Amino acid sequence: MTKADVQDKLKEVFSHFHGEQQELIPLLQETQARFRYLPAAAMREIARFLHMPEATVYGVSTFYAQFKLTPLGKRIVRVCRGTACHVRGSSKVLAEMEKQLGVKAGETTEDREYTLETVACIGACALAPTMTIDSETYGKMTTKKVAEVLGDSSKAG
Amino acid sequence: MTAAKPGSNHQRTIFICQGTGCVSGKSFDITAALSRAAKEQGLAGVNVDFTGCHGFCEQGPVAIVEPDGIFYSQVTVADVPEIVQSHLRDGKPVERLFYKDPVTGEAIPHHRDIKFYSKQQRIILRNIGRINPERVDDYIAMGGYESLKKVLKEMTPGQVIAEIKRSGLRGRGGAGFPTGTKWEFCHNAAGDQKYMVCNADEGDPGAFMDRSTMEGDPHTVLEGMTIAAYAIGATEGYIYIRAEYPLAVKRVRLALQQSEEKGFLGDNILGSGFSLRIHVKEGAGAFVCGEETALLASIEGKRGMPRSRPPFPANSGLWGKPTTINNVKSLATVPVIIARGADWYAATGTEKSKGTCVFALTGKIANSGLIEVPMGIKLREIIYEIGGGIPGNKKFKAVQTGGPSGGCLPESYLDQSVDYESLAAAGSMMGSGGMVVMDEETCMVDVARFFLSFTQAESCGKCVPCRVGTKQMLDILERICRGEGKPEDMDILQELGQNVKVGSLCGLGQTAPNPVLTTLRYFRHEYEAHINEKRCPALSCTSLTSYFILPDKCQGCGICLRNCPVGCIAGDKRMVHIIDQEKCIKCGTCLDVCPERFNAVLKVSGETIEVPAAPVPVTAGKPAAAAASQKE
Amino acid sequence: MSDITLTINGREVKANRGMTVLEAAQAADIYIPTLCHYPDLEPYGGCRLCLVEIEKMRGLPTACTTPAADGMVVTTGSAAIDSVRHASLELILTTHPCDCLECHRRHRCGPYDVCLRHVAVTDRCVTCPANEDCELQQVVDYVGVHKLRIPRDTRPREIDASNPFFTIDRNRCILCARCVRACQEITCIGTIDMSYRGYAMKVSTFGDLPLIETDCGSCGECMVRCPVGAMFPKDIIRPEREVRTVCTYCGVGCSMYLGVKDGKITGVRGVREGPVNHGRLCVKGRFGIAEFVNHPDRLTTPLIRKNGRFEEASWEEALDLVVARLGKYRGDEVAVISSAKSTNEDNYVMQKLARAVLGTNNVDHCARL
The missing domain is CATH 1.10.10 (Arc Repressor Mutant, subunit A)
Known part of the structure; x- marks a missing residue:
């Protein structure tokens, strides 16, 4: 630019x-x-x-956590690390997501497709553990659902 | 059941919850599908409408059909045709979608009979779930803005302050400072310009009561804020909302616009000569901005770093002018107090904590959701009666109140009264109202580590105890969770925690050690197990747990071997499989995939299970002697 | 004029309205340890060392931020205060090289002595430019921290040596924010600010650029306020004595002390009581004096051209020559050019000489050329 x-x-x-x-x-x-x-x-x-x-x-x-000094990926994946999600196993979801995308939380994939972030709470605690991809929320996550959710979002995009 | 006769559907309205929880369950689509279906069916008399959060997020998306009072839970788009045809057209409620009591399994059709609701007392959340939050007329129909009229026409600012003081209302943002007194300080402060600020920067993980209030009943917040501004003499107001709450931001902005159109905001409100303008400021992702001086710095466009008080914002706040900052829930309470009187309000609650409190009840609990209960209620009533207890027959271990900086209270505190003083005495706090329930599978050392990792990451960095102290404490806790703890660590944590609490500049640092200090106090044995025995009693800390395949149970089916992500399982058909403990990453996949009828994978901590060094033929099901002879 | 009275450690102390508790204590010679406070900067309240107990106030307020009030009863030391103070100091030390603290030989050891405990050069107080002039050392001695029970964070942090006059070594930085506040409040430039937050917070320029690539004017106001040697001048020679003088660079007239050793200027520091500059100096005054005063090309006597070559002369000789030659010209035949390095008074006298004695209005000044 x-x-x-x-x-x-x-x-x-x-x-x-x-x-x-x-x-x-x-x-x-x-x-x-x-x-x-x-x-x-x-x-x-x-x-x-x-x-x-x-x-x-x-x-x-x-x-402020909201501001990014490097370009974000096309899709923003946010794994909730709120308390409710934590006690219901969000760390495993995050670990699986990191594995699948090959980046750590806060990083963007090399092809600039995804940026993986954690979020303190998205306020959908009853659906814990939760994650979002852009504006879509996915509740009651498991490690098994991670691949499914990623596939789902790449189709949508 | 109030089954209406077929055909008499012109009275019915179906309210679909559009709080963030239910929206993530696609409640926008459900609303649209209902409207479409109702139109197709020609049900002209049926209204399809939406509300804010009903609080019962666990059962979301939820819908209520009025006036029948029928409560539908976990509705999906696929359920829409049946609801429309059976209930809305023919008057026969869809029993399949009724809420089922988690204990008895009984289907409960009516909203009012569900224990989750019947034990609550809703003052702050009075309208939420009953009105469409995007229509000001709904709010007015519930008596909204009447209190503002009363205040502007009949009361002086001094009388308003006196009334709020008499009600005993205390700040619902955490510290519990008397709201009326706060207003009085600001009212009495000298200054040509004063500001009224609404703190809606709800950043606690696991808390969503402010969000639900703004999404479900934004006008009550505006009305409370306008009354407060009148009392203190402010003509400018700011609402500081987390940017992560887009729906709340949208509804508050809409409410502001409607309120101005109706003349409840702007110049010369209701002809009283009093003017107020309210601006929305979106936070940018910093938990510390919930602290009032940090919030003010952020509104001014600066780094959200708190400053020492005094001077208090009441004397020197936004741009150095007298400023009052109130939490969303405090402000939402104000119109009710004005409408029904201080005595009515003060009749609820305990001697020092009046009224009700809102909790976001989450964690290992059957009924997650948003609840409002009178102050002084017992923790046990909240957890077991409203919350429906712990799911999966697990044992209760602890409840954490007050967000990430609250304390974890053990079972012996379940009969503790919920109010500011009692919770503080127990080492926890009211905070902004998060309540997280933990069961036997939760490791308290890990929980302390988790909470501290949050507050540590959110420390602004200005003062030493919070910036460096929380980091040092977190390092120690991480070491303990890895099994590298030293016996002196507990003393260092205790002492450091106490000093961080006393020495930190703002509320964040002053409360951040609470989870550590309370778990040290009530769950010391878990720390000792981690440090001395290298054992995690809850089998939760990965470094301290291991997985074994029981030789007498393994059938050699190979499912675990095929699913192991790191290939650390050795075995063959009809051979006992063995996990290479060196290579195992402890992901737990083998345990998850092992067929229930074999149940051959065991997760342990602090102990080793005898297994053969290399795969041996399966003996499961054979006589024990044969099994023994196979062992080395 | 003292208009309020407070009691500090049982002693009645007079103070002025508007003073903080810390200022009132200092005025009465009562020591309260502090690292982030600096007299001409706004209170910050970050280091938490000046915690005190004040009757009728909750917790332990910081003396540096709490306004003194009439009738206040203040205690500056107690078990509770000492505990927090000790902890805060220990925490500060985990982010600052301090291995010499544990050594009983600390005060007898020089920078070139071999350390018998094999402490790395970068972790030794004696090799630090601020050694013996370090506020952290003073506070550590007062509070009495000799051993850290928590591990020190030794991960390397950035060093910015791009500025020709001073260096920023973040390994020693304790984030007191004095430098940042000086750049904002004193020089009003704001080249540096705090960036990031929490444990990752640091002093940085826009985009973490080297200082030389920014609008930094190298005045060094940040550096002189650094309590620990995280910002230090590139030329450090401890002076034997100091001479008070007025800066000769421009007409402002900043008061300064010239540090002198072996007949040479080793460094400059502003005079805080200086009526014009209140201790502040610009890049020329702070870093530019020693260079030209000590320069071999600097003229130390008048020179008179004889036979096409400059030859050294005495002042009498030179002035006689000027009087003799100037006397040949009158009025507009003469022009006078004055110097910005002269004081206002000297410049005034110069134009008086031109107008009243030489009879010319051709007066000019080097700053206009």
């Missing part, structure tokens, strides 16, 4: 904002929604737009 591309996309994002410091987090959220991550060039532009130091933007971007 060239600098001009970044600027074009950002111009549109900036048009919804006033340039106040308190807008930093919503701005980063919207930027990430456009780029699927936060490119360094975009963070620099945001710092300029909000009249704040670049290091501050970087500090905020790295503080």
Whole structure:
């Protein structure tokens, strides 16, 4: 992506904002929604737009778990590691998912198809252990269902 | 049963739960299918509608048909034609979909007869499941915004504060500070601009009561917030919601818009001269932002790091201005207190903890879900009567209250009253209301490790005890779970935990050691087993468990061998299979796949089972002497 | 003007409204250990060493963040305080090289001595640029931590040596955030900030770039506030004595101490009482003085050109020559160029000389050229 591309996309994002410091987090959220991550060039532009130091933007971007500094995969797999899921065996689901995708939690597969993440709680505790692929939720997971769920999602995509 | 006559269907409404739990069970599709089917069948009098979370997520997706009061559980799209034809058209409820009592197995058709509901007392969740959360008129029909009218027309801010103080309402976000007093501080603080903030950054793993409230009854939160803003004199408000709750964000935004259109928000509300604007801020994934000063920093666009108090936000909060921060549940309670009076509210609960509390009941429990119970209820009543007990005939081991920073209480505390003081005395806390039940298969050392791994990862890093202390404690717990614990570890954990608790800057660090300290207190023998005997009594810690194939039971069928992911099982047809303990990764696949009628795989901890060094012919079923002679 | 009175450790102490408990204690010469506090930075409350007990307040508040109030009763040491303080300090030390702490020879050992305990060079206090000038050492001595019961984290962390004047060695960093706060509050640039969170938190520039690739002005305000030697100047020579002077670089007039050893300037530090700069200096003042003062090409006497070559002369000789030659010109024939390195007063006198004595308005200044 060239600098001009970044600027074009950002111009549109900036048009919804006033340039106040308190807008930093919503701005980063919207930027990430456009780029699927936060490119360094975009963070620099945001710092300029909000009249704040670049290091501050970087500090905020790295503080919050939502923000990613590297491009995400096409599909986001989130395995819930909430308490309810933990006591019902989510660590095994996560281990199986890591094995199947060949990446650790927080990483993206080499072909950029999947990003595997853990999430503190998706709030569907009664369906524990749960996981999501993009906006689809899968409940009462077992290690055996992992391959099934992945196959299901690649068909859907 | 109130089976309506066929044809008299014009009164019926079917409410499908559209809380996040049921939505993951495809309740959007079910709603759509019902609407379509009702139209195709020409059932003009039947309404298909949806509600927020009913709380009974275990049975989701759930649907209720009113006015019959019939409760359907675990509905699927495939069930839709039958519901429409049999019940909605012909008035014959579908018995197959009734909820079945986990103990007696009896089918219970009516919502009100289900123990999960009948033992509850719903104040905060009063409307949830009964109204469509996306329609303000539904809320108004339930008496919504009447309290706001009363406050603006008949009461001064001082009277509102006095009423809330008299009700004894305490903050439902964790610490339990009296809400009225909090408002009073802010009301009395000098400042031209004041802010009202709703803390909806529910980040506890295993807790979803704030989410359900916002998804199921967003207007009550807005009404409570507007009353609070009037009491403290704020003209700007913020709702800080986790971005991981997209449905809650959507419904709150919609409610804001509706509320403004109706004149309950905005300039000169209901002609009173009082104005309030509420903005939604989405959190970006940091548990620590549930702490009020960190939350304020995050609203300001900064790293969500807490700061020392005093000064308290009541005097110096958002942008240095007087600010009140209340939890979703506290605010949802406010309209009821105004409507029904402080005395009515204070009649429920204990001397120091008034009213009701909401718990997200999860873990090893038959009826997972969202419950609201009066303060002072016994843990036993929650777990066994509302929760339906432990599934699978397993034995209760512990209950953890208060989210990841709460304590784990053993069976001897089951008759403990649930209120702020009693839980704190037991080493746990009310917290924001997570309640996780654990059975005999749960290892308490692993549970302590699990909770600490969460709080450690969520530490903001500002203060030393929390940043480094939780890391050191976690390292020790991980070592113990790996079987590398040392006898002095328990003392170090105890001392370090205590110091982290006292020395940390904010509530996160001050409570993070609770699970460790309480498990050390109540389940010390499990730590000792891990450290001294290298044994995990719950057979849960992978490094301390091993799998053996029992030579006298193995039939040599080869299923385990074929399924072993690392090929560490040796054997042949009609030969006793052997697991190579060096290569085994302890995934448990062999145990899962071994046919039940053989039951030849055994999981043990801290002991070894005698097995032959190499596969030998199967002896299972042969006389014992033959089996013995085969052994080396 | 003292307007409030509080009791600290049973002693009545006068303080000013607006002071923190820590400031009130310090003003009364009562020591409270701290590592993240710095007088001209906003309170932080991160190191948790200044915990005290205050009557009618819950728990152990930090002295550095709690405003002093009239009638407050403060205790700075108790079993409860000592326990937490000791634990916090021990935790700080698990992230900082401190193997010399356990050694009874610590104060007798020099950087070139062979360590009999085979401690790695990077883990020894005596080889640290901040040795003997280290706030952590002082606090450790006060609190009395001699042995760690918990393991030290020895995983290597990044070192940034890209800046020509000072180095950041994160292996020694205790995350007190003084440097970050200095960069934001004092210099108002914000080149560095805290990034990541929790145990992974660190001091970093945008994108973890080397300092040299950022907008860092190398003023070193961060470095001088570092309590432990995680930020240190590249040239470190301990001075024998210090001479107070005013910076000659520009007309601001920053007060500074020149560290001197063997007749040479070894380093510069700002004078906190300096009315203009309150101890602050810029890159030139802090790092640029020794170089030009000690430079072999620097002129130390006037030079007069004789027979096409510059020859050393005395001041009398030189001034006589200037007076004699200048006297030949009048009015606009003369132009005067003044220097930014002179003080305002000197520059004023210079233009006075030009206008009133030489009779010319051709006055200019090097800063405009």
